[in-house]
Amino acid sequence: METPRFDSSPVARVKDESVKSVDRRNFLRNAGLTTVAGAVFLAGCDKDDTMTPSATAVDLGSGDVGILNYAYALEQLEAAFYTQVVASPYSGITDAEKTLLTEIRDHEIIHRDFFKAALADKAIPNLEVDFSSIDFSNRASVLGAAKLFEDTGVQAYNGAGKLIQNATYLLLAGKIVSVEARHAAAIRDLLSPNSASFAGDDIIDNNGLDKAVKPADILMAVKGFVKNSINGSNLPTA
Amino acid sequence: MNIFNIISELEKVDADVHEKLDFFSRRSLFNTLGKKVSALAIPALLATSLQKAYATTSGAIDVLNYALTLEYLENDFYMMGNNASGLIPAAEKPIFTQIGKHESQHVAFLQAALGTKAVAKPKFDFTGKGAFADVFTSYKTFAIVSHALEDTGVRAYKGQAGNLMTAEDKPLLEYALQIHSVEARHASVVRRLLNKNAFVTGAKGWITLNEGSPAAVYAGEDNTTQGGVNLEGIAGKSKQAVTEAFDEPLTKEQVLAIASLFITA
Numbered sequence: 001m002e003t004p005r006f007d008s009s010p011v012a013r014v015k016d017e018s019v020k021s022v023d024r025r026n027f028l029r030n031a032g033l034t035t036v037a038g039a040v041f042l043a044g045c046d047k048d049d050t051m052t053p054s055a056t057a058v059d060l061g062s063g064d065v066g067i068l069n070y071a072y073a074l075e076q077l078e079a080a081f082y083t084q085v086v087a088s089p090y091s092g093i094t095d096a097e098k099t100l101l102t103e104i105r106d107h108e109i110i111h112r113d114f115f116k117a118a119l120a121d122k123a124i125p126n127l128e129v130d131f132s133s134i135d136f137s138n139r140a141s142v143l144g145a146a147k148l149f150e151d152t153g154v155q156a157y158n159g160a161g162k163l164i165q166n167a168t169y170l171l172l173a174g175k176i177v178s179v180e181a182r183h184a185a186a187i188r189d190l191l192s193p194n195s196a197s198f199a200g201d202d203i204i205d206n207n208g209l210d211k212a213v214k215p216a217d218i219l220m221a222v223k224g225f226v227k228n229s230i231n232g233s234n235l236p237t238a
Numbered sequence: 239m240n241i242f243n244i245i246s247e248l249e250k251v252d253a254d255v256h257e258k259l260d261f262f263s264r265r266s267l268f269n270t271l272g273k274k275v276s277a278l279a280i281p282a283l284l285a286t287s288l289q290k291a292y293a294t295t296s297g298a299i300d301v302l303n304y305a306l307t308l309e310y311l312e313n314d315f316y317m318m319g320n321n322a323s324g325l326i327p328a329a330e331k332p333i334f335t336q337i338g339k340h341e342s343q344h345v346a347f348l349q350a351a352l353g354t355k356a357v358a359k360p361k362f363d364f365t366g367k368g369a370f371a372d373v374f375t376s377y378k379t380f381a382i383v384s385h386a387l388e389d390t391g392v393r394a395y396k397g398q399a400g401n402l403m404t405a406e407d408k409p410l411l412e413y414a415l416q417i418h419s420v421e422a423r424h425a426s427v428v429r430r431l432l433n434k435n436a437f438v439t440g441a442k443g444w445i446t447l448n449e450g451s452p453a454a455v456y457a458g459e460d461n462t463t464q465g466g467v468n469l470e471g472i473a474g475k476s477k478q479a480v481t482e483a484f485d486e487p488l489t490k491e492q493v494l495a496i497a498s499l500f501i502t503a
Contacts, residue, residue, distance in 0.1 A: 107483040181422035196336035199423040209341030209416035
């Protein structure tokens with residue numbers, strides 16, 4: 001199999017929202033992926049524009065691009081969540097907790113920006129999040145939400161693996177999912193130290209397996225945290 | 239042959255079919271897993287009695303036996319550690335009990351999927367031929383070997399995902415991913431214990447650069463290039479953060495070189 005390359009230029013100069021290098025578009029072109037319906041739909045959206053006030057409907061697209069956009073959507077959600085957690089720490093937060101949550105925030109921002117750069121003009125726009133159900137001043141509320149996001153992320157990547165056609169993308173998903181699992185265990189450890197919760201019987205089955213959840217179910221689970229309606233109906237299902 | 243249909247048919251006439259299948263399975267599989275998973279898992283469980291491995295492709299058999307060897311290693315390690323009196327402080331025992339439980343479940347699961355193709359358990363020496371002589375008397379040494387085994391496991395499964403991509407192997411790919419993330423959860427919590435107990439000051443749940451011991455376990459974890467893109471400086475984040483955000487795979491050769499430290503025959 002041809003080894004795809006996203007591009008060969010360093011992205012050290014690429015800062016956050018202003019990813020504009022032309023050669024990063026090679027990510028998909030060199031992988032030999034064809035343009036998909038969802039991408040055509042998105043062609044009219046300039047991801048670098050400031051988002052319009054009303055939340056646009058988002059189509060994740062199909063094939064591997066769709067799965068990558070699905071991951072990008074989840075990483076956007078996680079990055080936005082931890083950005084807010086760090087910006088407005090809950091009352092009684094310890095230094096150790098703040099350090100840990102800041103590190104996780106940075107990992108999620110790196111994941112998010114990686115997908116944005118990698119997808120280039122195939123990337124979905126910035127999502128508008130809705131965290132009104134989370135009380136950011138309350139430790140239990142914040143860590144409870146963090147636990148949900150991390151476990152959901154693990155389950156989402158686990159369920160998406162078999163839907164990926166390209167081995168390089170599968171490996172990338174693998175490189176990220178284990179970091180999400182490390183986060184999940186750390187958050188669970190904060191909530192319930194020295195217990196079995198880090199890989200608790202509530203999420204790990206009697207074969208010692210984490211969950212693998214299909215995109216449609218994940219999108220339903222996170223629906224309340226996103227203002228945009230996300231269409232995942234063109235994603236592969238097998 | 240659609241085995242799930244057969245089970246469904248049996249259910250219609252015999253509501254206790256699941257209990258009766260306990261003979262060669264663990265009831266938990268039927269009782270707690272969803273229908274979809276059962277459909278995939280049942281052939282694996284039947285495999286033993288049918289003398290036909292569920293992992294049918296030679297590639298999958300190879301990958302699963304490799305995984306089984308590592309799970310044997312982990313399982314024996316935790317069985318011995320959890321049974322060594324005075325080794326693990328009571329407060330932290332629930333963590334290692336849970337990890338040990340998962341490793342024994344992984345062994346059973348992979349054995350079922352492999353049936354008669356399953357490799358035999360090697361003989362282990364957890365002192366690492368002397369490198370960890372006090373592994374079952376010093377909690378510090380035990381915890382250090384534990385985190386190294388878990389991080390190796392994560393990297394080993396990751397390295398094999400690409401070898402389970404054929405249509406036939408895809409259910410196995412999903413199972414392998416489901417084990418992979420459990421190993422990562424284990425690694426994270428043990429790494430945090432290393433810091434909490436001041437065994438490795440500053441140890442985090444994730445791997446920074448290629449820091450860690452033994453060095454072979456962390457070789458290449460300082461990679462910053464993903465999919466051909468060097469991510470150094472992305473979003474203004476540190477190189478440390480970039481390397482923490484992505485775990486790296488190990489090849490089978492690299493993993494077996496690490497494991498061989500603990501395998502005597």
